[in-house]
Amino acid sequence: MPFVRFIGFSIIRAWQGFWRNAMMSLAATATVILMLVLLSALLIVITGLNSGLEFIESKVAVTAQLEDGLTDAAVATLTREVEAVPGVASVEYVSPAAAMRRLEESYRETGQELDTGGATIRLFASLEISLDDPDASGTVSAELTDDPRVERVLTKQAEYDTLLGIINVIRTVGLVGIGLVGLTVLFMIINTIRIAVYSRANEIEIMRLVGASDSFIRWPFILEGILCGLVGALVTIVLVAVVWDPIQPAMVTIFQMPTAVSARFLTTLSVLLLAVGLGVGALGSWISVRSYLSAAR
Amino acid sequence: MTYPNGKVALADVNVSIQGGDFVFLVGPSGAGKSTFIRLLIREQVPTAGNVRVAGHDLLRMRRGQVPGLRRRIGIVFQDFRLLPNKTVWENVAFALDVTGSPRAIVRQRVPQLLNLVGLHDHAHHLPTQLSGGEQQRTAIARALVHDPAILIADEPTGNLDPVTSWEIIQLLIQINELGTTVLMATHNQEIVNAMRRRVLALEGGQLVRDEAAAAYEREY
Numbered sequence: 001m002p003f004v005r006f007i008g009f010s011i012i013r014a015w016q017g018f019w020r021n022a023m024m025s026l027a028a029t030a031t032v033i034l035m036l037v038l039l040s041a042l043l044i045v046i047t048g049l050n051s052g053l054e055f056i057e058s059k060v061a062v063t064a065q066l067e068d069g070l071t072d073a074a075v076a077t078l079t080r081e082v083e084a085v086p087g088v089a090s091v092e093y094v095s096p097a098a099a100m101r102r103l104e105e106s107y108r109e110t111g112q113e114l115d116t117g118g119a120t121i122r123l124f125a126s127l128e129i130s131l132d133d134p135d136a137s138g139t140v141s142a143e144l145t146d147d148p149r150v151e152r153v154l155t156k157q158a159e160y161d162t163l164l165g166i167i168n169v170i171r172t173v174g175l176v177g178i179g180l181v182g183l184t185v186l187f188m189i190i191n192t193i194r195i196a197v198y199s200r201a202n203e204i205e206i207m208r209l210v211g212a213s214d215s216f217i218r219w220p221f222i223l224e225g226i227l228c229g230l231v232g233a234l235v236t237i238v239l240v241a242v243v244w245d246p247i248q249p250a251m252v253t254i255f256q257m258p259t260a261v262s263a264r265f266l267t268t269l270s271v272l273l274l275a276v277g278l279g280v281g282a283l284g285s286w287i288s289v290r291s292y293l294s295a296a297r
Numbered sequence: 298m299t300y301p302n303g304k305v306a307l308a309d310v311n312v313s314i315q316g317g318d319f320v321f322l323v324g325p326s327g328a329g330k331s332t333f334i335r336l337l338i339r340e341q342v343p344t345a346g347n348v349r350v351a352g353h354d355l356l357r358m359r360r361g362q363v364p365g366l367r368r369r370i371g372i373v374f375q376d377f378r379l380l381p382n383k384t385v386w387e388n389v390a391f392a393l394d395v396t397g398s399p400r401a402i403v404r405q406r407v408p409q410l411l412n413l414v415g416l417h418d419h420a421h422h423l424p425t426q427l428s429g430g431e432q433q434r435t436a437i438a439r440a441l442v443h444d445p446a447i448l449i450a451d452e453p454t455g456n457l458d459p460v461t462s463w464e465i466i467q468l469l470i471q472i473n474e475l476g477t478t479v480l481m482a483t484h485n486q487e488i489v490n491a492m493r494r495r496v497l498a499l500e501g502g503q504l505v506r507d508e509a510a511a512a513y514e515r516e517y
Contacts, residue, residue: 005397206378209338210392211368211443214360217395 006216014223021196025228028185028192032232032280033239035181036273040240042174043269047261048251049167056160061131063154064144065124075125078149082129085143087136092128099123124151182280189225189284197221197292218289225285226278233277237270298332298502299344306332307343310504312497314480316446319473321489322482323513324499330482333499334451337480338370339363351446368396371440371448371477375455377432379424385411385435386420392442410438414468430461437468441477448472450481454488462488486513 018025064082066075075093082091094102100123107114129140137157144150197204207217244266251261298307307329314320324330335341336348339355348355351369358366379388386407393403411417414434424432433453440448450469454462466488473479483489489496490512498506 001399002397005399009394009397202378203380206380206391207395208364209367209372210395210439211364211366212395213364216397 006219009216010219010223013220014227017196017200017220017224018227021192021199024192024195025224028188028225028228028284029232029235031181031185031188032229032277033235035178035185035280036232036236036277037239038174038181039178039276040236040269040273042170042178043272044240044247044261044265045251046167046171046174047265049163049170049255051261052255053160053163053167056156056163061137061156062129062140062144064127064129064150065152065154066126067149067151068124070125070149074149075127078147079127082127082140082144085136085140087131087133088140089130089132091130094126094128096123096125099126185280186284186287189228189281190288192228193221193225193285193288194292196224197289214293218293221289222282222285225281225288227281229277229279229281230274232281233274236273236277240269240273241266298329298336298341298346305502307336307499307502310346310499310502312504312507314478316478317473317476318495319470319479319492320481320495320497321492322480322497322499323484323489324505327501328499329502330499331451332502334372334449334480334482337447337449338372339366364396368443369446371437371443371445373433373436373440373448373450373453375452377424377429377436377456379432379435379439381424384421384423385416385427385431385438388424388435389438389442392439396443406442407438410441413441413471414438428461429457430464433457433461433465434468437465437472441472445477447478447480450479450483452482452484454483454485459487466492489513 066078070078079091079093082088100121103121103123104114131137131140137155141153141155141157144153204217244263248261299305310329310333322330322333332341336343336355337350339348339350339358342356350366353362353366353369355366380391383391389407389410390403393406398406408417408420411420414437416431416434416438419427419431422431424435427435433456437448437450437453448469453469454465457465462485469479469481493510493512495509496506496511496513497504
């Protein structure tokens, strides 16, 4: 029961304190929202790009365009040789006719029809090689480049490396940005709670003189900081939930690849936002109250 | 007791106060009265010597034990130190709330104390609606919520007219007769002379007089 009374007392006092110092509390909460919105955007974009990366990895890693005129037996031999190369998962032969059908299909997907202007297009037959390990792309490509049966070797490595580079840049810039905003948020909460503490200096002095323990003095202020973080996190979660559906196709349009993020990630993100919001609020107010109380006996 | 700037606030002060006593602490400004009181409530720790209050050795006391000590000591000040946005009832109840007392205790204890100090009819008044004497009575009620062994009154009549001052003194005598030790710092010569209780006189950080049933003796 004493613990329940302590919790009840602290929550009520934190709530009163939040509204007594409403302007500063709301300003601190707004900065928490700003930080968490940036964090959400970063995580959604990085998760989307990672799923795009996985998509690229899962696609054909190496395409070997074959010389014209290879017999079926020669293609079969080459296929077996390629399958034996370490790192190769599977090999699929795509005939010129099948390649043509794919080309026409891809045009239709964009709402157009392939118009050759009457000319005949002759596409290469090819081997589409899937890899167990994306890093094996270089080895496989080296094996095939000098083979006289192969006209040209195309790999997804460059595309993969470019996307990986973009993800790393976004991650680094995003984390630095969030770190800076996070420091600002921490500073705002420290100041908000410090102002609250100083505005209630008389009350704190009376509490100390009548024998209130440090916990009874400290926790209402810490909970006030946590309240800023909690309100900030809840507002951000609502904002993210509202824009969740519209941003999925927007990301596909922007990045030109399947960057859909599963709805389960929204739950994970919500838990993370709550944890970060509460953590920053608690840390800021704890720093603020600790420095004040350790100065007073 | 020496401050970090080198100023000696109290030196060679050796005092023992028995439970149930009523003692005046007198002396000019800067004599060390406030330091003496701060040492008793462990707002400060002596740089040399020892302080024992209600069976506690304050020098060896851990920080976590200080709230327990302060519940054994009630303290009132010249400027009352009431919370202006709380009523008389709430100001007294506050001291119980912040120490985790159950609501049942609060509902029982607060009216008892308001009756003792004669403020039952003013329970729902704010401090700004009270006279100085009534504010000091509220502060005394708050100081008594934990049924302390010792009541320290630091210039409790300093802001009050003579008639009201005597009412406060009568209340302190009543509290003392109920068994609470009272230590009252004061400049009020008339009260000290009339009461004829033990007087501790400080000057320049030294205890210059410690007499039972004494008078104020000199102008500070």
